[in-house]
Every structure is written in structure tokens, then in C-alpha cells.
Amino acid sequence: MQKVLIDCDPGHDDAIAILYAATHLDLVGISTVYGNQTVEKTTANALSLATLFGLDVPVAQGCAAPLAGRLRHGGDIHGKTGIDGAELPAPDRGTTGMHAVDFIIEMASKHRGELVLCPTGPMTNVGMALRKEPRLAEWLKGISLMGGTTQIGNTTPVAEFNIWCDPEAADLLFRSGVPLWMAGLNVTRQAGIGPADIDRLAGSGPVGDTFAGLFAFFLDSLRQVHGLATASLHDPCALLPFIRPDLVTYREVPVEIALAQGPTRGMTVCDFRTLTPKALENIQGMARPNCRVAVGIDGPAVVAHIVSAITGWSGRKLPQPGPA
Ligand code: BDR
Ligand code: CA
Numbered sequence: 001m002q003k004v005l006i007d008c009d010p011g012h013d014d015a016i017a018i019l020y021a022a023t024h025l026d027l028v029g030i031s032t033v034y035g036n037q038t039v040e041k042t043t044a045n046a047l048s049l050a051t052l053f054g055l056d057v058p059v060a061q062g063c064a065a066p067l068a069g070r071l072r073h074g075g076d077i078h079g080k081t082g083i084d085g086a087e088l089p090a091p092d093r094g095t096t097g098m099h100a101v102d103f104i105i106e107m108a109s110k111h112r113g114e115l116v117l118c119p120t121g122p123m124t125n126v127g128m129a130l131r132k133e134p135r136l137a138e139w140l141k142g143i144s145l146m147g148g149t150t151q152i153g154n155t156t157p158v159a160e161f162n163i164w165c166d167p168e169a170a171d172l173l174f175r176s177g178v179p180l181w182m183a184g185l186n187v188t189r190q191a192g193i194g195p196a197d198i199d200r201l202a203g204s205g206p207v208g209d210t211f212a213g214l215f216a217f218f219l220d221s222l223r224q225v226h227g228l229a230t231a232s233l234h235d236p237c238a239l240l241p242f243i244r245p246d247l248v249t250y251r252e253v254p255v256e257i258a259l260a261q262g263p264t265r266g267m268t269v270c271d272f273r274t275l276t277p278k279a280l281e282n283i284q285g286m287a288r289p290n291c292r293v294a295v296g297i298d299g300p301a302v303v304a305h306i307v308s309a310i311t312g313w314s315g316r317k318l319p320q321p322g323p324a
Contacts, residue, residue, distance in 0.1 A: 001026045002242040003114050005107050007062070007100065008235065009035030009074075009121030010045040010083055012218040016211070016306060017120050017146075017235035018046070022055055023309045024243045028115065029107050031060045031100035035121035035165060036074040037082025039064045042121070045083045047091035052210060053313070059093075062100025062125040066166035074161060077221045085217025086210045104129040108139040116242065119145045119173075120235035122162055127169030130176050142179040146238040148255070148268030149185035150293060154226065159266030160185050163257065167266045171257040180291040181250065183237040184268065190299035191237055192230025193219070197307050204311040211310050236306055237297070244305055249296040254287035 003026045008014040014036070021027040030050065032043040043061040050057055065071040078084065096103060104125060108115050117140060119126050126143065130136050147162035147170065155164040163170045173180065193215055202212035219231035240248045251272070258267040270293050280286055 002116060003028050003111050004116050004118050004239070004242065005029045005031065005104065007031045007033060007104065007117060007119040007121065007125050008046065009033050009037070009042045010049060011036040011042065011078055011121065011235070012083055012085070012214050012231070013233055013235040014120050015049050015083060015214065016233055016310070017118070017239060018049055019053055019207070019313065020236040020239055020243070020306055020309055021118070022053060022057070023313060025239065027055070027057050028111065029058050029060065029103060031062050031103055031125055033062045033100065033121045033125050034064050034071065034073065035162065036078040038073065041082045043095060044091065045081065045088065047093060047095070048088035051089050051092045052207060058096045058103070060096045060098050060100040060103035063128065066122060066124055067127060067168045069166070072165065076225060079217060079221070083214060085215070086213030088210070100125045101128045101132060105133045105136055108136050112139045114141055115139070116141050117143045118238045119143065119147070120162070120238055122165035123147070123169040123173055124166045127166065127172035130172050137176045137178050140178050142181065143173055144181035144183070144238045144241055145173070146183050146188065146235045148182050150268070150270050150272070150295065151186045153267070154185055156263065156266065158264055160268070163268055164266030167257050167259050171259060174255055174257055174290060181238070181241050181294070182255065182268070182291050183240070183248070183294045185234070187248065187294040187297040188234035188237045189228070189232045190297050191233045191302040192228065192299065193233055193303055193307070194230045195219070197303060200307055201310060205313070207313050208311050233303060233306055237294070237302065240302065244302070247298045247302050247305070248294050250292035251295050252289040252292045254289050255291040255293060256287060
């Protein structure tokens with residue numbers, strides 16, 4: 001079973017990614033980062049979610065701000081807590097006490113050649129870990145991230161939130177030489193959960209009830225801010241290559257992160273040109289393919305699979321909700 005470590009900022013869709021990984025993969029750890037809210041809030045949410053799901057998985061708190069640039073949070077979409085819409089249980093455990101950057105390095109060293117990192121928030125922890133421990137790039141089997149886009153952005157016309165929050169950190173990933181998979185908005189927006197799916201979740205048990213509340217809030221935010229008709233299940237899409245590879249198609253191409261200040265900052269520049277070998281001979285410094293970029297997805301099948309993972313979750317006895 002594939003070992004994964006999710007580096008996240010829960011976050012409604014991060015919450016689904018954690019459960020989706022727990023239902024199908026060997027989830028060896030969760031690390032947290034600022035993003036959808038402050039790192040203190042995303043960590044508290046990760047601990048509450050692990051409690052709700054009954055997971056015996058270590059949680060490590062990470063970076064509170066990007067490597068460069070201004071710190072901004074996604075509260076306009078995810079609310080004051082970072083995961084508004086349902087009351088989560090009070091955490092029944094604490095963090096490991098280790099910084100997420102060191103935790104990522106330690107887990108990759110322990111599971112050399114076997115571990116896939118799944119960043120579903122700003123890439124700051126992973127970028128810092130690559131910088132701190134140069135051997136990390138060899139130890140990892142891969143990095144499968146939710147971020148970027150081949151088409152329009154959500155935070156600027158061309159940039160997606162997770163990359164836009166810390167383009168310098170994302171750049172470290174894309175230059176690392178680690179095998180990369182990128183699930184960007186161009187596919188994740190096709191995996192949208194609608195009111196009928198939310199109704200299916202409600203009444204399916206404490207986890208399903210919680211997700212019904214969370215996704216009703218998330219859908220409302222995305223409707224109001226982006227005019228969307230469904231709530232995109234962005235983050236679990238990063239796990240599809242290891243759970244349902246039949247539902248997503250990738251193309252391996254050169255990808256570069258735009259770092260310059262101005263309207264393109266945070267853009268994932270994907271080179272989809274179909275250049276002939278003869279033309280390539282004449283192009284100096286043409287970048288090599290460094291990332292499998294998701295270009296197609298069976299959105300309805302992904303949503304159906306994820307919804308059934310939630311309704312079918314038979315984790316341990318679930319604790320009672322704690323104080324607000
Ligand atoms: C990404 O940003 C956050 O709002 C989501 O959790 C997802 O990781 C989508 O752009
Ligand atoms: Ca996220």
C-alpha cells in the first residue's frame with residue numbers, strides 16, 4: 001500500500017484528502033501549514049479531524065508564513081476557523097512537538113524510496129525541507145501536489161492559491177528533481193460536489209453529517225465568491241494517482257513557476273507545445289519535462305468515489321463534539 005504524508009492547511013477539501021488517504025492508503029503522517037487560516041488554526045483543525053476520523057496518525061505543526069512575500073489567508077472561502085460549517089470534536093491528542101519541516105525529513109528518511117508527499121496547502125514546509133536536507137530529493141518516491149492550473153487561476157487571473165501563497169517554495173519543488181504530479185484547478189474544478197451529494201452525506205453517520213455541514217458552507221462560499229455551482233474537491237485529487245489512476249490523465253511536461261512581481265506571479269507555466277525533434281534542436285536551454293500535469297479527469301466518477309469513501313467510513317468509535 002502506498003505510503004503518503006499529507007502536508008495541508010485544513011481546510012474543507014484538505015479534510016476530505018485526509019480521510020480519503022486514510023481509507024485507501026498508508027497515511028504515515030500529517031503536517032500543517034498556514035494557508036486557509038493561520039497555522040495554529042489549521043493545526044487545531046487537523047487534530048480535531050484526526051480525532052473525528054479515529055486516526056492514529058502523528059500531526060506536526062509547520063510554517064506560519066511564506067519564504068518571501070506577504071502572508072495572506074483564505075478565510076474568505078474557508079471561514080474564520082478555516083473549516084467553518086460544522087462543529088468538530090475537541091482534539092483527543094496533541095502534535096508530535098517536532099516542527100513539520102523536520103518531521104517531513106524524518107519520515108522520508110525512515111521510508112526511503114517509498115514515501116509520497118502530498119502538499120495540499122502552500123508549499124512552504126516542503127520547500128524548506130528540501131532546502132534543509134538536500135538528500136530529501138533522493139529519499140522521496142514522489143511529490144503529488146494540489147496546486148497550480150493550466151488555465152485560469154482562482155487567486156489572480158493566472159495563479160492558484162496554494163502556489164500563489166509561496167511561489168518561491170513551489171519553485172524549490174519544481175526544481176528538485178523529485179518525480180512530481182500536479183493536480184491543478186483545470187481538473188479539480190471538474191470534481192465538484194453539489195447539493196444532491198451533500199444530501200447523500202447527511203444522515204450517513206457522524207463523519208458524513210460533519211462533511212455535509214462543511215460542504216454546505218464551502219459550496220456557499222464558492223458560489224458567492226467565484227460563482228461556482230459545485231464545491232470543488234481540490235485536495236483529494238492529489239491522491240488519485242495512487243487510488244484511482246484510471247480517473248485522471250497526466251502529461252509529463254516542463255513546468256516553471258513565475259516568480260517576478262506583477263500579474264503573472266505564482267503562475268504555473270506549463271509547456272504543452274508539441275515541438276518536433278528538429279525544432280527542439282534549435283531551441284537553446286529548452287527545459288526538460290519535470291512534472292506530470294493532470295490534463296483530464298472523470299469528475300463525476302471522482303466525486304462518487306470520494307462520497308462513497310466518506311459514507312462507507314467505518315473508523316473507530318467516534319467521539320462526541322466538544323465545546324465550540
Ligand atoms: C486550494 O486552496 C485552498 O482553498 C484549498 O484547500 C485548495 O488546497 C485550491 O486553490
Ligand atoms: Ca488546501
